[in-house]
Amino acid sequence: MSKLSAGHRSGQSDTQVSTEHAKLRIGQIKFTNALPICHFIDRSDPMHEFWPGAPSELNSWLADGTIDAGLVSAFAYAQLADDFVALRGLSVSSRGPVGSIFLFSKRPIEELSGCTVALTSHSASSTNLARILLGEIGVRDVNYVTQEPDLPSMLDGAEAAVLIADHALHWSVQDHGLQMYDLGEEWHTRTGHSMTFAVCAVPRRLVEQDPEKARGIHRLFLEGKRKGLGDLEAVIAEATRMMGQTEDFWRSYFSKLIYDLHEELAVGADAYFDAAYRHGLLTKPVKLELWGDES
Numbered sequence: 288m289s290k291l292s293a294g295h296r297s298g299q300s301d302t303q304v305s306t307e308h309a310k311l312r313i314g315q316i317k318f319t320n321a322l323p324i325c326h327f328i329d330r331s332d333p334m335h336e337f338w339p340g341a342p343s344e345l346n347s348w349l350a351d352g353t354i355d356a357g358l359v360s361a362f363a364y365a366q367l368a369d370d371f372v373a374l375r376g377l378s379v380s381s382r383g384p385v386g387s388i389f390l391f392s393k394r395p396i397e398e399l400s401g402c403t404v405a406l407t408s409h410s411a412s413s414t415n416l417a418r419i420l421l422g423e424i425g426v427r428d429v430n431y432v433t434q435e436p437d438l439p440s441m442l443d444g445a446e447a448a449v450l451i452a453d454h455a456l457h458w459s460v461q462d463h464g465l466q467m468y469d470l471g472e473e474w475h476t477r478t479g480h481s482m483t484f485a486v487c488a489v490p491r492r493l494v495e496q497d498p499e500k501a502r503g504i505h506r507l508f509l510e511g512k513r514k515g516l517g518d519l520e521a522v523i524a525e526a527t528r529m530m531g532q533t534e535d536f537w538r539s540y541f542s543k544l545i546y547d548l549h550e551e552l553a554v555g556a557d558a559y560f561d562a563a564y565r566h567g568l569l570t571k572p573v574k575l576e577l578w579g580d581e582s
């Protein structure tokens with residue numbers, strides 16, 4: 288049993304969610320890719336507590352009940368799909384290049400058989416996507432190691448490294464001479480599908496027992512996204528404050544990302560979950576289950 292499902296089975300989050308007057312603990316991705324959703328989220332409700340984190344932190348917080356709901360890796364949602372649904376209209380996805388999820392490699396991707404590949408400890412969706420893509424390309428006997436996202440030390444002992452989010456963005460514009468493979472683009476080229484990296488998960492139990500509370504979380508994120516996409520200047524100013532770079536850089540980056548989640552994007556997410564199952568990365572087949580209404 289995976290650590291994620293083991294943690295959730297302890298029932299911690301169920302207890303918390305059903306406690307009527309408890310604060311709702313809501314996870315948010317702390318990196319620039321999620322700013323168009325997260326930057327403008329209204330944090331004024333005293334019954335909401337916000338937990339910003341890297342995707343891998345959010346994934347384990349959701350699994351062990353530290354948070355009740357929020358943005359997590361799509362792969363982590365798939366592992367927890369018995370207990371969670373995904374909020375309609377909210378994701379971090381791309382249809383082709385994503386711009387911030389790369390395999391940085393000392394040699395062409397096809398020549399990585401028998402090599403060590405370092406995977407960032409911050410991700411679940413992209414690191415499993417890398418395993419799928421390398422497998423599909425026919426790369427065999429890879430020694431995968433998970434490490435903190437520091438490219439030079441990852442490449443000390445590895446032939447290639449996968450980074451996501453701000454760490455990947457940082458290295459994508461440096462002059463390092465490595466080959467760079469955008470995993471959103473590789474996935475799209477090979478399969479024709481979009482790729483969903485993050486979804487907003489809420490417990491099935493909350494949806495069934497207290498749908499108004501679930502709708503409250505949904506509205507909070509949808510309203511954040513509406514304001515973020517409606518005022519991209521402010522989002523870009525925040526991204527620039529966090530990481531530097533030019534306005535054009537951010538405009539081009541955010542134009543690659545899709546923040547919706549509907550039936551058409553679910554086809555891509557399901558194709559990814561199918562591939563993860565075929566490659567032995569998920570223990571059972573999973574379909575994305577969308578919940579709620581966007582209006």
Ligand SMILES: C=C(O[C@@H]1C=C(C(=O)O)C=C[C@H]1O)C(=O)O
Nearest residue numbers: 360387410411412413452484485
């Ligand atoms: C677009 C990105 O997507 C992120 C990638 C994730 C993962 O690999 O698990 C999780 C959340 C997403 O926000 C990124 O990291 O740049």
